Amino acid sequence: MSQTPFEQVESLRIGTVEFVSPDEVKVGLDIAAPDSVALNTGGPRPFPRVNGYLLVPVDDGFLVGQTEWMTIERSPFPKRRGMQDFGLVDLPYPLRRLSLNPLGTLRTARDGNGYVFRRGADALPSVGAAVVLPTDLQLRSIVESGEGRRVKIGTSPLAGDARVFVDPNRLFGRHLAVLGNTGSGKSCSVAGLIRWSVEQARETCGGTPNARFIVLDPNGEYSRAFSNNDPTIQARIFKVNPGEGEKALKVPLWFWNSAEWCSFTQASAKTQRPTLMHALRFVRDGHTTPTGDASHEMRRFLRTLVTTIRIEQNAGSPWAAFPKPKSFFEKLEKWKIGLEDELSSFAGDQQARLQALIDKLEELCAPRRGQYPHYDFTRQEVQDLLTTTSEAYSVFGGAEADILPSDVDAPRPFEGASLLRSVEAAAEMLNVSEYVETLLVRIRSLLTDSRMKPILGGVSDTTLDEWLTDYIGSNNAESGCVSVIDLSLVPTEVVHVVTAVIARMTFEALQRYVKLNGVTLPTVLVMEEAHTFIKRYKEDLENQDAATICCQVFERIAREGRKFGLGLVLSSQRPSELSPTVLSQCNTFLLHRISNDRDQDLVRRLVPDNLRGLLRELPSLPSQTAILLGWASELPVLVRMNDLPRSQQPRSDDPDFWGVWIGEDEDGQKISRDVDWARVAHHWQEAPESGSEGEA
């Protein structure tokens, strides 16, 4: 480069600033400016190009603008540089104009080598200033400056194929949303981001990186992209029907917390939910089967009484309107009979305390037994009853701490059958047996469903720490950096609960990790087809179905995950259907082609006004090309993602109609599709337990 900077600017000049405002700069193009390709920048470059970059020299650098639109205006006064048209009659002449969005400033680097780009324009040009084409180096610097350029994800066609790098800390740390129409390349981008990040980390640290990616894969696409015996990225694949080198998907029912149980069983808020809570607390304490130890059993019984009285007391039922007091009275009667039956098994202090409790119950019940009694209890009566019951409870060795409801969600193992028994027992004790039939039916059908059995497993199938090691990864991620959880064969009735449980267990495990270690264990939770799991829902506290519970788990992760090192990556083709809470917590967006109006509106609202120009390209983006914007990118860039070889792409092939019709695929390979409906019919009608084909 023998040109002085001034000469250089002059040779690349394409026009003049005609209008300046903080968010728009209008430019009149010189007549001699190129009209399709500029050749003087170091290589052929399309110019003028919408969304292309142009520079305006200001104080000590250049203002970088992105072309938003261009047009032709007929001007009665042609302006030709170097020519003065005094006295000449001239014909109207077409003049080209374009508009620039100011993006930032490009300055010479401190060491004199190249340029540094910074967002924000602190000096605006004035009218009459020259507008120039950036040189190749300048163009690349716009995209390539910034810190933490660690993982290359692609190149930018608008910026001279500058290499686009991202910083995983930024990309994954504050949640990433990958949005776009079907077939626009989302899954490939997601698989690529995981692969390129892990590969780069492996190269940098020279061994297996301590990285953790958990992919929730509702369509079963990712088992092709990642595999167990991939030497660079070892992955664990979890499936309902595991094949060679894959593991069985297990989400034991004892992992489910009370909200998940309630939503799955659609337990009614009034009677079934409290019963289910009691029952869960029983089974989680291991008090599932009668131990034969009478005092142990009595302690449990008394604890339930204490909890129940407290619940009723807080709800104010004993002095509420009819029939609540009556139902409280009936409970007391029932408890009294239960206690009288057991009284003879105890002696000494224990017996005395029980007797005192029976007397107390009798004292409360007697006046309410006659004809047309009034059932109302006074607050004092209920308080006294509570005191007497608590005293009996402590004589049997009960501790106040055990009454607290905190342990109802602890993932302690129990068998499904014990839960059933426990629900029955709890209903009996709460005197609501006739109201829990539907609850029992739902739990029973869950337990007997042969499709669920392998997923829910028994107590001995897995322990909590084995599960965490499997799904979140072992120490130093020695067992591989990626777990793919294939949800495609999980029965639809439970897929939401199963997903919610996996996500919540991951989140809570990482929360505990921080509590115990004081530092986070960075983990990325990837959600394909996110609209299946985080659909907008109606706020309804009474009836929360499994889909709502599932969405709420992800909302919680979106809000709090960052503090515990859990990053979300979600991919969806229907952004307008996603939960706004989750979407608004995503700080980085990778936008593929989006043609639908509503979805475009939605993403447009996510970016500041002066950057919207680039988003107008959304409907016309080719696949594999996307716009990266947000926290992970200094400025919105158009990226052509790295090529992902076919064997590393998620499987999402369209059905090959033509190939099947003509019996040959594109490579000349024979395709055959034998049809044997008898086999299908047999498989369909077969009772699942008896047929081994169910597992085939």
Ligand SMILES: Nc1ncnc2c1ncn2[C@@H]1O[C@H](COP(=O)(O)OP(=O)(O)OP(=O)(O)O)[C@@H](O)[C@H]1O
């Ligand atoms: N980075 C890439 N490298 C190679 N091919 C790609 C890449 N990105 C996209 N493609 C091509 O585009 C096709 C569609 O991509 P992909 O399956 O990722 O789309 P999608 O957006 O996930 O679609 P859907 O919403 O239906 O799941 C792929 O089969 C592949 O041929």
Ligand SMILES: [Mg+2]
């Ligand atoms: Mg996909």
